[in-house]
Structure formats: structure tokens, C-alpha cells
Amino acid sequence: xxxxxxxxxxxxxxxxxxxxxxxxxxxxxxxxxxxxxxxxxxxxxxxxxxxxxxxxxxxxxxxxxxxxxxxxxxxxxxxxxxxxxxxxxxxxxxxxxxxxxxxxxxxxxxxxxxxxxxxxxxxxxxxxxxxxxxxxxxxxxxxxxxxxxxxxxxxxxxxxxxxxxxxxxxxxxxxxxxxxxxxxxxxxxxxxxxxxxxxxxxxxxxxxxxxxxxxxxxxxxxxxxxxxxxxxxxxxxxxxxxxxxxxxxxxxxxxxxxxxxxxxxxxxxxxxxxxxxxxxxxxxxxxxxxxxxxxxxxxxxxxxxxxxxxxxxxxxxxxxxxxxxxxxxxxxxxxxxxxxxxxxxxxxxxxxxxxxxxxxxxxxxxxxxxxxxxxxxxxxxxxxxxxxxxxxxx
Amino acid sequence: xxxxxxxxxxxxxxxxxxxxxxxxxxxxxxxxxxxxxxxxxxxxxxxxxxxxxxxxxxxxxxxxxxxxxxxxxxxxxxxxxxxxxxxxxxxxxxxxxxxxxxxxxxxxxxxxxxxxxxxxxxxxxxxxxxxxxxxx
Numbered sequence: 001x002x003x004x005x006x007x008x009x010x011x012x013x014x015x016x017x018x019x020x021x022x023x024x025x026x027x028x029x030x031x032x033x034x035x036x037x038x039x040x041x042x043x044x045x046x047x048x049x050x051x052x053x054x055x056x057x058x059x060x061x062x063x064x065x066x067x068x069x070x071x072x073x074x075x076x077x078x079x080x081x082x083x084x085x086x087x088x089x090x091x092x093x094x095x096x097x098x099x100x101x102x103x104x105x106x107x108x109x110x111x112x113x114x115x116x117x118x119x120x121x122x123x124x125x126x127x128x129x130x131x132x133x134x135x136x137x138x139x140x141x142x143x144x145x146x147x148x149x150x151x152x153x154x155x156x157x158x159x160x161x162x163x164x165x166x167x168x169x170x171x172x173x174x175x176x177x178x179x180x181x182x183x184x185x186x187x188x189x190x191x192x193x194x195x196x197x198x199x200x201x202x203x204x205x206x207x208x209x210x211x212x213x214x215x216x217x218x219x220x221x222x223x224x225x226x227x228x229x230x231x232x233x234x235x236x237x238x239x240x241x242x243x244x245x246x247x248x249x250x251x252x253x254x255x256x257x258x259x260x261x262x263x264x265x266x267x268x269x270x271x272x273x274x275x276x277x278x279x280x281x282x283x284x285x286x287x288x289x290x291x292x293x294x295x296x297x298x299x300x301x302x303x304x305x306x307x308x309x310x311x312x313x314x315x316x317x318x319x320x321x322x323x324x325x326x327x328x329x330x331x332x333x334x335x336x337x338x339x340x341x342x343x344x345x346x347x348x349x350x351x352x353x354x355x356x357x358x359x360x361x362x363x364x365x366x367x368x369x370x371x372x373x374x375x376x377x378x379x380x381x382x383x384x385x386x387x388x389x390x391x392x393x394x
Numbered sequence: 395x396x397x398x399x400x401x402x403x404x405x406x407x408x409x410x411x412x413x414x415x416x417x418x419x420x421x422x423x424x425x426x427x428x429x430x431x432x433x434x435x436x437x438x439x440x441x442x443x444x445x446x447x448x449x450x451x452x453x454x455x456x457x458x459x460x461x462x463x464x465x466x467x468x469x470x471x472x473x474x475x476x477x478x479x480x481x482x483x484x485x486x487x488x489x490x491x492x493x494x495x496x497x498x499x500x501x502x503x504x505x506x507x508x509x510x511x512x513x514x515x516x517x518x519x520x521x522x523x524x525x526x527x528x529x530x
Contacts, residue, residue, distance in 0.1 A: 156480070
């Protein structure tokens with residue numbers, strides 16, 4: 001076993017329970033309520049008691065912007081933990097929380113950490129409020145005066161990728177179509193109705209080259225997972241998913257300060273995760289990649305070594321990312337179709353990875369999945385975290 | 395007529411930048427220690443952490459690194475302006491900044507286009523740097 005750095009975490013912890021709240025339009029529930037529902041489902045399937053939880057990590061909420069959200073959530077859930085924080089690295093938060101949970105458990109600060117996130121983004125605010133809240137992510141002094149939107153920032157990344165590598169609007173649309181097809185296999189996905197390339201390419205233009213169906217959906221949703229020591233995980237109800245590797249990297253916050261529009265921190269976070277796990281891209285059976293816009297998983301496939309730079313579009317186009325393909329991607333339907341509600345969006349990638357490793361998912365099961373990779377990113381390809389989970393300690 | 399858009403928010407890091415913009419001058423930060431320029435003015439040089447910085451005037455010439463045409467505005471103030479171009483401009487001096495491409499041919503913008511700074515009036519007498527295409 002390695003004795004230094006983050007690699008000492010390898011195989012030390014496991015995810016032993018995962019949960020999703022009701023997803024879609026859930027107007028009768030608050031954001032905290034969605035977190036609570038997901039947490040209860042995760043705890044119940046793990047076969048643990050509330051009193052077993054002695055740590056809590058959560059992210060942030062636009063619709064219920066409590067100061068000290070982690071402590072607020074502990075209060076709401078009746079928890080008095082020894083370890084608690086609200087972590088804000090945007091969409092990268094869930095995987096980063098997994099890393100911090102692992103560190104806390106491995107260093108004996110606590111035994112069992114509940115990680116959860118969720119918001120009522122679909123019904124807890126008007127559509128204009130939702131869009132305006134996201135616009136606030138732009139730099140307040142040097143981006144917002146120009147009316148840049150989040151889709152606009154990702155559109156500039158997409159445009160650069162198209163210019164440099166020849167990526168096409170059809171390839172972007174293929175990502176949306178593939179991901180929607182996967183969502184159709186998931187009973188709790190928000191958007192399950194199949195779509196075609198023509199649907200994507202005739203959807204409302206948002207920020208060229210991105211159209212409405214190139215953008216993630218807006219949902220009410222909460223997600224949760226429970227992390228405990230690998231030792232404790234052995235005698236729990238379900239097959240644990242072991243944390244084999246994890247790494248993060250942060251290069252900028254605002255797109256105007258991004259070192260590059262075609263190379264991002266996913267390369268470094270991925271390499272750190274592979275190194276810790278002693279695994280490489282060819283060992284991965286299923287990948288759950290952040291997909292706030294269709295260009296994003298294309299770039300992540302390249303950054304994480306699943307294909308060469310510029311080959312992410314063709315990877316989708318030839319069906320390699322589809323169920324039954326070389327590397328099924330976003331088997332739950334991703335943020336493009338399953339759910340997007342703040343940090344819960346990326347958290348569902350972790351939930352799905354754990355379920356794939358357990359097996360028995362019927363038509364959406366990746367046959368014999370033993371190694372799953374999850375990639376989360378926050379803001380405009382700014383903060384990255386890659387996690388590798390395995391069905392057995394390796 | 396396009397409605398006047400809000401003035402930019404001025405803070406201690408950017409006070410001189412926006413004051414100069416009111417006189418149609420585009421300033422960037424330059425480090426006296428390492429010689430590097432940066433955009434988004436800061437208290438210290440992000441390359442070497444020296445706090446010995448000066449303001450230099452940009453030539454105002456640059457090229458389009460990437461761009462998008464916004465078809466749906468994210469804030470109501472910009473709704474009347476759609477479709478409009480948001481671009482990342484690489485200034486001749488090195489730093490990259492965001493701006494709109496203005497002018498009648500703005501929607502014809504392509505990556506690599508040469509552009510030149512211009513200044514647009516905003517509320518409260520503010521002026522902000524923008525760019526126009528200089529394609530022959």
C-alpha cells in the first residue's frame with residue numbers, strides 16, 4: 001500500500017448506500033426535503049441507522065441559499081455530527097466531497113459520512129430567476145457587463161473545439177440523443193421521451209452553436225450517498241463500491257482567465273485518479289461524465305484518455321458511448337436528461353456508478369462492470385474532480 | 395433604440411481601469427518585476443506575486459479567440475440586444491478579455507478575426523471597452 005499522499009486513501013473507504021429523491025417537478029417538497037428524502041433512501045438501503053452517521057457534507061443551494069448549509073441540513077435531519085462542511089466548487093463538489101469524506105474517515109475523524117446535495121430548481125424559483133441566478137456565475141465586473149451567459153461561455157468552448165478539431169453540431173446533438181436514450185432506461189429520470197438528431201437541431205437556439213437540447217435540464221432533485229470505512233462496509237446490506245482513485249485540479253474560475261479553451265484540468269484530475277488506483281482508461285467499464293452541455297462529455301472523454309484530442313465527437317457518433325458500446329457514458333441519462341439541480345447533478349453520476357458496480361440494473365446494466373469512473377466539473381470547466389470506483393478492492 | 399445598459403461595477407482593483415475607459419482608453423496591468431501583463435486587474439501579479447504593478451495602455455488591437463452569438467439573453471437587460479456577439483479577445487499585448495463585437499457585421503464574426511477596441515456608453519456616464527471587426 002502506498003504510504004504517502006492521497007494514494008494512502010486507496011481502498012480505504014467504500015460507498016455503501018445511494019439514494020435519489022423524487023425527481024422532476026416536485027412542487028410539494030423543499031430543497032432540504034429533497035435532500036432528506038434522498039438521504040433516508042441511501043441510509044435505508046445501506047442498512048445503517050441514523051445514529052451511525054457522524055459526518056455530513058453538502059454543497060450549496062441557489063433556491064434556498066442558507067449561510068452554513070451543511071449545519072442547516074444537520075439541524076433539519078436531527079444530526080449532531082463530529083464532521084460537517086458545505087463545500088462550494090460548483091459541479092465538482094460531489095466528487096470533491098467524496099474525497100474529503102474519505103480523508104476524514106481514513107484519518108479517524110469520523111466513521112460514516114452522509115454526502116448529499118439537492119435543490120428545487122424547477123419549481124422553487126421562476127424560470128427567469130433560475131436563469132438570472134446562473135448568470136451571476138459570470139465574473140461580476142468583467143463578464144456580466146457583456147451579457148455573457150453560462151451557455152454562452154460553453155458555446156465559446158464548443159466553437160473553439162469545432163474550429164480546432166472539426167467537431168460538428170451533429171456530433172453535439174448525438175450526445176443529447178445518446179444520453180436521452182439512456183434516460184429512457186432509468187425509471188426515475190426526469191426526461192425519458194426519446195429525441196432525434198433533428199429534434200436537437202431544430203430546438204430553440206440559445207448561444208450558437210448550442211441549442212436548447214444541447215443544454216442540461218432544470219429539475220427538482222436531491223441525491224445522497226453514504227461513505228464508510230472499507231472494513232465497516234464488508235458486513236452491510238449491499239455490495240460496497242470501493243474508492244480506488246480520486247484526484248482534483250483547479251485552473252481558473254471565469255472563462256476569461258481560463259489558460260486554454262481546449263485543454264482543462266480534467267487531464268490532471270484524471271491522471272491523479274488513475275495513478276492512485278493503479279488503473280488506466282482501458283480498465284474502465286462505465287463512465288459517468290459531467291454533461292451540463294453536450295460539448296462537455298466530448299472534451300472529458302479526451303481529457304480522461306478514452307480517446308485522442310478531437311476524437312470525442314466521433315466517439316459518440318460511432319456509438320462507443322452508447323449502451324453496448326466500448327464505454328457506455330452517462331448510463332442514467334446524465335444532467336442532459338436524468339436530472340440537474342445544482343450539485344445534485346454531478347452527484348447522480350456517483351449514484352449511478354455505484355449501482356452499475358452492484359449490478360442487476362436490467363436493460364441499463366453495463367455487463368460485468370467492475371470499474372466505474374466519475375468526472376465532475378464546476379463553473380466553466382474550472383474545478384475538476386475524477387473518482388474511480390471498483391466493485392472489489394484492487 | 396437600444397436601452398442603455400447598466401454601468402459596470404467599480405471596485406478598488408478596477409477603479410483606474412474604468413476611469414480610463416470613460417476617456418476611451420483601454421488599460422491593462424503590467425508587472426514591473428517579471429514584465430508580464432494580465433487582464434482582470436489585481437492587487438498583485440498572478441505570475442510572480444509581485445505587487446509592483448503599473449497600468450499600461452493597450453493598443454486596442456486584438457484577435458477573436460472564440461465567440462458565440464447569444465440568442466437568448468440570461469438577464470432581462472440584454473433581452474433587447476439579442477442576437478449579440480460575446481467574444482474572448484486576445485489583445486496584442488497578450489492578455490485575454492471578454493467583450494461584445496459591435497457593428498453591422500458583428501454577426502459575421504469568425505475565430506481569428508482582427509478586431510479593434512471601441513467604447514460604448516453605459517448608464518451613469520460610464521463607457522466600456524467593446525470591439526469591432528477589422529476584416530478587409
